[in-house]
Amino acid sequence: MSDDSGIGPAASPGDAREPARPRTHKGQGPTALLVVDVQPDFLPGGRLAVAEGDRILPGIRHLMKSGTFDVQVATQDWHPPAHASFASAHPGREPFEVIQLHGHEQVLWPDHCIQGSPGAELHSALPWTRVDAVIRKGTDPTVDSYSGFRNNWGPGGRRPLTGLEGYLRERGIQRVVVCGLARDYCVRWTAEDAAAAGFDTVMVWDLTRSVDPSGDEALRSELEGAGVHIVNSDTLEIAP
């Protein structure tokens, strides 16, 4: 991959970042960067805004331009109107209520990331020309999809695959580095599914933000219990 970027510490606003300290997260096999759902609807001002979601943009941009990754994949939440995950599709329900859908808990969200709408675009602050593939998810009107690897549970009680695992395997990928939004939903599910699929999985904690930060401590231990390595971006070796 060609790289015309200047390599240096990420210029993250308000973030007194230490210089990158080389550590163990390089040279462990072909590695993919997964950039999860960085779309205007999930950023401040969007329809399902994650607090401080804009703070992660400079660091993700730095990773994408670093030339470090063998493959880069973006996920894009991409719902038809009246999607089953929208509160508006369930009369009498409000956003953030939890219902049973196909036998599992489903959070009801404000309408967001509607196919073709400006809020569903890949955010213009990131260099998407660096990305090899975009996985669109949540396209089934009746099933949500937090993870880039599989949908949530559908009517058959299964979580259908998106094809991302096969794509990464065919490219020889052994290790994935996950960042994006939101930490406690789509990033979490993507990382857990990556680990379950047998990839060495790293979540870049400071390049994610949660819908509900009060759950972050429990989330961190649950992810570690699922085999996900949690790091901060200053401990990723990203300069060649």
Ligand SMILES: [Zn+2]
């Ligand atoms: Zn969604």
